[in-house]
Structures are given as C-alpha cells and as structure tokens.
Amino acid sequence: MAAEERFDLRWGIMATGNIAYTFTKDLLSDPTTRGTTNVHHVVAAVASSSSAEKTRQFLDKLNLSCAGYSSYEELVADSNVDAVYVGTPHSHHFQHVMLALEEGKHVLCEKPLTVNANQAKILCEEARKRKLFLMEAVWTRYLPLTIDIVDKIRQGTIGEVLRVIADTSFGDEVEKTWGTEHRMLNKDLAGGALLDLGIYSLTWVFQCLYHTLPESQRKAPSAVAAQMTLNYLTGADEATSILLTFPTTTPNNVPEWKSQAIAMTNLRVSTDPDGKNTAGPAIRIQGTKGEIQVEGPSFRPERYHIISCSDGNAQRQPCHVEHLIPQGDRGMYWEADEVARCVKAGKLSSDGLPWDEMIAILEVMDEARRQGGLAYPESIEGTHYSAKQ
Numbered sequence: 001m002a003a004e005e006r007f008d009l010r011w012g013i014m015a016t017g018n019i020a021y022t023f024t025k026d027l028l029s030d031p032t033t034r035g036t037t038n039v040h041h042v043v044a045a046v047a048s049s050s051s052a053e054k055t056r057q058f059l060d061k062l063n064l065s066c067a068g069y070s071s072y073e074e075l076v077a078d079s080n081v082d083a084v085y086v087g088t089p090h091s092h093h094f095q096h097v098m099l100a101l102e103e104g105k106h107v108l109c110e111k112p113l114t115v116n117a118n119q120a121k122i123l124c125e126e127a128r129k130r131k132l133f134l135m136e137a138v139w140t141r142y143l144p145l146t147i148d149i150v151d152k153i154r155q156g157t158i159g160e161v162l163r164v165i166a167d168t169s170f171g172d173e174v175e176k177t178w179g180t181e182h183r184m185l186n187k188d189l190a191g192g193a194l195l196d197l198g199i200y201s202l203t204w205v206f207q208c209l210y211h212t213l214p215e216s217q218r219k220a221p222s223a224v225a226a227q228m229t230l231n232y233l234t235g236a237d238e239a240t241s242i243l244l245t246f247p248t249t250t251p252n253n254v255p256e257w258k259s260q261a262i263a264m265t266n267l268r269v270s271t272d273p274d275g276k277n278t279a280g281p282a283i284r285i286q287g288t289k290g291e292i293q294v295e296g297p298s299f300r301p302e303r304y305h306i307i308s309c310s311d312g313n314a315q316r317q318p319c320h321v322e323h324l325i326p327q328g329d330r331g332m333y334w335e336a337d338e339v340a341r342c343v344k345a346g347k348l349s350s351d352g353l354p355w356d357e358m359i360a361i362l363e364v365m366d367e368a369r370r371q372g373g374l375a376y377p378e379s380i381e382g383t384h385y386s387a388k389q
C-alpha cells in the first residue's frame with residue numbers, strides 16, 4: 001500500500017505572549033518523534049499587535065526566520081498562511097477569530113473560543129459559510145492519554161458513568177500571583193477562574209457524560225446550579241463550583257437514569273497541594289462497574305488508574321499510555337496535528353470537539369456566570385464585529 005502523502009500546514013501565529021510561544025515551540029518539534037507521519041507544521045508568519053520588536057524577539061527566541069509582522073491585519077493577509085493560531089486574551093477572541101475568518105484563514109483559537117455562547121455561534125456560522133476549519137484549542141482533548149480514557153468509557157470498562165467530579169484549582173496567593181491586571185482576574189480581559197481553568201473541569205465532565213455517547217444521544221445538561229466567589233478587587237471569579245445533571249440513556253431502555261457532575265475551579269486552594277497527588281485524583285469518573293481516577297493537572301494529565309469493582313471486590317490498576325509527551329515539550333502539538341488532519345480532509349470542525357459540544361459548554365459557563373453575578377463589559381460580551389479592535 002502506498003504511504004499517505006504528507007500534508008504541510010502553514011501557520012500564522014497571532015500574538016507573542018506566553019502560550020503563543022509555547023504552542024509555536026511545540027509546532028517546531030519533529031512530528032515523527034511522536035509517531036505522526038501524515039501531517040507536518042510550518043510556521044509561516046508571526047505577528048505582534050504591540051510592536052515589531054516583540055515579533056523580532058519571539059522569532060529570535062525560537063530561531064525562526066519566517067515573516068514577522070507588527071499587526072494582526074498583516075498576518076491574516078499573508079497568502080502563505082493557511083491557518084491562524086489565536087493566542088490573545090479571552091476578551092479579544094471573537095474579534096480576532098473573525099478577522100482571520102474574514103481573510104479566508106482556518107483558525108485554532110485558544111480557550112475559551114469566545115466569552116459567551118452567542119459569540120461562538122456567530123463564529124461557527126461564519127466558518128461554515130466560508131467553508132473554513134474552526135477549533136477551540138482545548139489541547140487536553142487531543143492528548144493520547146485523554147483519548148485512551150474516552151475510549152475506555154465508550155467500551156464500557158467502568159459501566160454506565162453516573163458521576164464525574166473534576167477539579168482544576170491552583171492554590172495561589174491570589175493578590176501576589178495574579179494581582180488585578182493579569183488576564184487571570186482582569187475583567188477587561190474577560191478574566192476569571194471559570195473561563196480560564198474551569199473550562200477544563202467542564203471539558204472532563206462533557207467528555208465523560210456527553211462526548212462518549214453516540215451523536216444522536218448527546219444531550220445538554222438538564223440542570224445547572226453554580227456558585228461563584230468574586231474577587232474583592234476586580235469582580236472576576238476566583239472560585240466557581242458547578243453542579244450539573246445530564247440525562248442518561250441506559251443500554252436497556254429502562255426508565256431514564258440521570259448522571260451528575262461537579263465541575264470546580266479555585267485559585268486559592270489547590271487540587272494538588274503537595275504536587276505529588278497525595279490529595280487524590282483531579283478527576284473521578286464513576287461508573288456502575290468501577291471508576292477511573294485521573295491525576296492532575298486536569299489540563300495535562302499524565303497518569304490514571306482504573307478501579308474495577310465486581311462481586312464486592314475492587315482492584316486498582318495503574319494505566320500507562322505510550323508516547324506521551326517527550327521531555328521539554330508541552331504536548332500542544334497533538335491538537336495541532338488534529339487541525340492539520342482536519343484541514344487536509346476538508347473538515348470544518350474536529351470530531352474531538354464538535355461545535356455543538358463547544359457551544360453547550362459555553363452555555364453552561366454563561367449560566368454559571370448569570371447565577372454567580374459575573375458579567376463582562378458590553379464591549380467584550382457583545383457580538384458586534386469591528387475590524388479595527
């Protein structure tokens with residue numbers, strides 16, 4: 001059989017901040033070292049909106065000699081760019097993704113895709129209309145370990161999943177670590193623990209109770225109850241807990257069961273205070289035949305255990321996934337590989353995170369913010385696109 005032809009995706013990097021650097025560094029890693037042979041990544045251009053000097057420093061740090069711009073407009077106009085990676089603050093995702101789509105570029109945008117579900121719906125519609133690929137960069141979904149867990153749930157390894165508990169909490173001295181200006185708690189950048197970290201807890205909840213079902217059976221939660229603690233200085237949430245109920249379709253059509261979930265995030269207490277997982281798993285996926293326990297951090301887990309229960313006996317088995325993330329890499333190339341494969345195949349969305357699921361998660365976050373009293377400025381929440389922002 002002839003080998004599949006390699007596809008090169010040419011990336012434009014929008015922003016030169018912390019995660020744009022990490023993502024680009026991962027892009028430059030040789031795909032064959034992780035067993036990826038059918039796609040390859042080319043960094044074609046980088047742009048900073050603030051200065052040409054920042055772009056130059058970014059390129060120098062990564063030893064890159066591609067095009068460098070001092071505006072996002074120039075980046076999206078570059079005909080050598082196929083796909084744009086958006087690494088700007090939450091507040092600007094709607095505007096920046098639209099800018100790229102309008103110029104005919106495929107887009108991978110950092111999480112959350114937008115501040116609210118309405119903005120996301122508009123972007124998806126735009127991508128659909130223009131036949132462009134669009135994906136929220138929830139990289140966790142594309143890690144081999146995550147895919148392995150989702151497969152195990154689908155195979156029924158722990159039976160019917162009836163409860164998921166997921167935590168993504170940092171345990172920081174908030175005033176010192178984040179202050180009031182950093183994007184983590186700055187309302188003008190749509191900061192807050194929920195949009196920044198809670199999205200990972202919700203990702204696990206949805207992966208287990210929604211994504212694992214056949215498409216026709218996926219249903220949004222029937223109940224959402226949330227509590228938020230708003231930071232006394234900025235008003236963004238520093239802690240959020242959400243209880244969710246999902247309708248569950250049982251295999252034998254017995255009257256409908258319900259699954260419950262708790263998604264948590266907290267900046268002042270930690271999922272893993274000693275960094276050794278002594279406090280227990282970040283994620284517990286509890287089924288009728290056993291439980292999967294995932295060690296944190298939830299966004300980049302490296303180990304999990306399966307506890308199988310039968311006839312009153314429980315067995316704990318550690319699970320190891322080959323690959324995983326070579327030393328020094330972050331592991332963001334798995335999501336980049338997915339983008340390249342999808343673009344190659346002419347797909348508009350990734351099966352790993354279909355648009356309807358992404359929107360359902362954003363709707364839960366909208367509802368949690370409504371209940372918790374967290375609204376961002378209208379200029380950020382709005383759906384008016386202005387090319388100049």
Ligand SMILES: NC(=O)C1=CN([C@@H]2O[C@H](COP(=O)(O)OP(=O)(O)OC[C@H]3O[C@@H](n4cnc5c(N)ncnc54)[C@H](OP(=O)(O)O)[C@@H]3O)[C@@H](O)[C@H]2O)C=CC1
Pocket residue numbers: 014015016017018019020047048049050051054087088089090092110111112137139183189195196299
């Ligand atoms: N997947 C993951 O693991 C992570 C994801 N993230 C996500 O990435 C995004 C960016 O986070 P991060 O890189 O940490 O943030 P940074 O503040 O480090 O970088 C953001 C960059 O966005 C650009 N930018 C454009 N407009 C603005 C503006 N008005 N204010 C500030 N910056 C602006 C700037 O780049 P320039 O001046 O070059 O234009 C800036 O450097 C967020 O969506 C966050 O949730 C963050 C951390 C980890």
Ligand SMILES: O=C1OC[C@@H](O)[C@H](O)[C@H]1O
Pocket residue numbers: 196197299
């Ligand atoms: O997305 C994220 O994942 C990793 C965290 O360190 C970071 O703060 C967050 O934005």
